[in-house]
Amino acid sequence: MYYSSGNYEAFARPRKPEGVDDKSAWFVGAGLGNMACAVFMIRDGRMSGDRITILEELKLPGGALDGIEYPHKGFVIRGGREMEDHMECLWDLFRSVPSLEVEDASVLDEFYWLNKDDPNYSLCRVTEKQGQDAHTDKLFGLSDKAQKEIVAVILATRQQMEDKRIDEVFTREFLDSNFWLYWRTMFAFEEWHSALEMKLYLHRFMHHIGGLPDLSALKFTKYNQYESLVLPMYRWLLDQGVTFRFEHTVTDVQFDFQDGRTQATRIDWVTGDGAEGGVDLGPDDLCLVTIGSLTENSDDGDQHTPAVIKDGPAPAWDLWKRIAAKSDDFGRPEVFCGDIDKTKWESATVTTVDERIPAYIERIAQRDPFSGKVVTGGIVTARDSSWLMSWTVNRQPHFKAQKPDEVVVWVYGLFVETPGDFVKKPMQECTGEEITQEWLYHLGVPVDEIPELAATGAKCVPVMMPYVTAFFMPRAAGDRPQVVPEGSVNFAFIGQFAETTRDCIFTTEYSVRTAMEAAYQLLGIDRGVPEVFNSTYDVRYLLKATTRLRDGAAVDLPGPNFLKGRLLDKLDNSQMGVLLTDFGLIPEHAGTVARERADDAIE
Incomplete structure (x- = not known):
């Protein structure tokens, strides 16, 4: 598997992988990640849909991508999904899933036209004050110290941010700013959450810093995420012959470890009526497991009944714990699910x-x-x-x-x-x-x-x-297993708790990216997985973000005016000066103005 960018790879159709006709795939969980992986196996891996089985504990697909009407209770959406232009794997997926609303269009086409017409x-x-506009004026209100703290986190290595809380790398000057208010409420960060995840988010969404105050960075589906995203994909998979087995709770996955080679050998489950069952797996039987769950043990109240905190057995987390006990390479689930008070x-x-x-x-x-x-x-x-x-x-x-x-x-x-x-x-x-x-x-x-x-x-x-922000808990390398662990013959981990260093979690994109990486590695699909949008490496986006973090204020250069003038004159005549001027970090013709003021002062 390799990463790529550009139209050459984006539009290429990979050759049919060798031996794919002999393979079958068993998925644990019918959430977005596993359903996406099944699509990639069929579309890019040319696997026949009737060789794919998806096991799901619930009575319907979609996992955390939900939307349902309960009789006598009302409509329920546990959460919403915020999307943006550069979710490269997500849009690669939905370009191939037909819309249920628009004839001769994909889900991507439908989404694209909707957000073009209605941005x-x-x-x-x-x-504040009972519904009055707080008049934040789209300003971040970051002091010089708070701005430097953001820069320090961006420049830090991943290792320096491991196992640290956000309030250990940012002071009150940052945490009391409008920026943090916009940020934490948009992404659901708490002060005790992972500084590493905060860093990854800053890098990932560098191009959207300016869109935080008015949310112009975001795009949304026409309906709830179940009807707009899950149902079209579910219908397409059914049409391809994929089998869904609902009310099947997977209780364990068995592995064989030999000479650095690891093979999943059996999946055990319990059905809704209490019957125990399972399937034995050979090296050509692929096993793809969604580990952890942000919506596990969710509880619905109603108009007259509070929802309760369910802190008892949690099947998705219990499964990962059993799997993790078999190898150090399978992650450490307790890091994420061990403190409900901090993840609910x-x-x-x-x-x-x-x-x-x-x-x-x-x-x-x-x-x-x-x-x-x-x-x-x-x-x-x-x-x-x-x-x-x-x-x-x-x-x-x-x-x-x-x-x-x-x-x-x-x-x-x-x-x-x-x-x-x-x-x-x-x-x-x-x-x-x-x-x-x-x-x-x-x-x-x-x-x-x-x-x-x-x-x-x-x-x-x-x-x-209880576990909705479990993936934001402070973590270190090894706490999440690799999508395809070293030595794996036939299995992969998918979802928010599988490790791909290329992206940040709590996004639909992350689930689909892990799905794509799993499918491409296990089937040997010869096509690049789309690289994460590189705004954090683009000087234009960096300058734009810098200007925005300063609320549009130009940089105040230290030193006497005549030195400022000479420096700015040099910049005026350079490409860097053009960039700094275009993005408002120095005023237009600032060098000439500063030099004239210095000359006046000398006279």
Whole structure:
């Protein structure tokens, strides 16, 4: 397997791998990563779909990419997926999956046209004082010290950031800035999370630094992620003859270790009715396992019932623990799943049932929620919320089954153990109705109207997720296994807890990238895996990000004016000077102006 970039590799069709007709593939989990890997095996590896079986604990595919309507509860989305232009593996996947909405178009075509016609951006990113615009003016508010801390993290090696917390490499000057507010609420970072992941995110999204304040960096699907992404891929795989076995909980994978060669030899499972089973694997039977899970043991409450924290047996994590016990090369799951208090947060899906609440949404979003177009343009964060509550309204309808007068809203809080501002209870103890009350308070609904409006104007389903940020826990090399461990004959690990150093986690792209790497290595597919977009190595993006981090302020060169003038004159006549001027780091004709001021001072 190798990495590549450019159209030459992007449009090449690989030759059929030798021996692929003799191979079969067994997948543990029907999430995005495994489904993507199956697509790559069929499309690029020419494996027949009827030789692929996908085992899934749940009754439907998609994993964390969800969206469902529960009878008597309402619509539920546990989380949303923010996407951008340069998710190279993701778009490589969906260019080949037919749209269910648009005739003679792929999912990528549909997504591309939608976001061209209706580009995403926010008109109000932060509120305070019960729904008032916080007027952050798209500024980061980073002091010189905070800017230097960001640069230090970017320049540090990966090893220097291992096993460190964010609050160990950044001071309060950074953590009190608008930049950190935008960043943490967009990506769900806590101060105790991994400094290494923070570094990787800064590198990965260097080209989108300027889009943080108004979320113009982001793109979204037409509907929830299940209907827009999972269903088209599921239908395509079924059409190719792929077998899905739902309500199959895989309990263990057996391996044979001999002379530096490791082969998966058996998959054991339990079905929904309690029957034990499994399949024996030979060297041509491929085993691909999604390890860990951010949505494992999620619990749904309802309008009158809080969601609970389920800290008991967790099948996905228990499976990885059993696998990891067999070899040091299979990772250390306890690093990620061992402290639920640091990996949990709660989301809630609010469905409005008439036009009263949407009027308050429109006041903040400055867009009509019923227009069918972008509404909030991403999350709105209530800066003074004790829960650090954020909420978003995507294009409506967000579910095809919505009624015309319904709006689906996604709400989440990072501080679930802190009492609220209107509801004097921690979010994790609140019913759907109480979470709605707290949200309405920060939406600006008059206090005396909140209880009645929360009871009759909406229904809410809270969801507690004990492991939702498990992959952000401080880690070191070896805590995550390689996608294809050294010596593997027939198996690979896929998903957010498999290690590919080329990308950062908590993205759809990461799951698909691990899937592509697994398929290409196990089948010997002779085509490059798309390289991560190289904005962190492009001087233009670096200069643009530098300007943006300084809120547009030019660099103040030290020293006397006559020396500044001579230095800037030199820059004026160079390509570097053109770049620095174009990106606002030095004013246009700054050298001439500085020299004239120096001459005036001398006279």
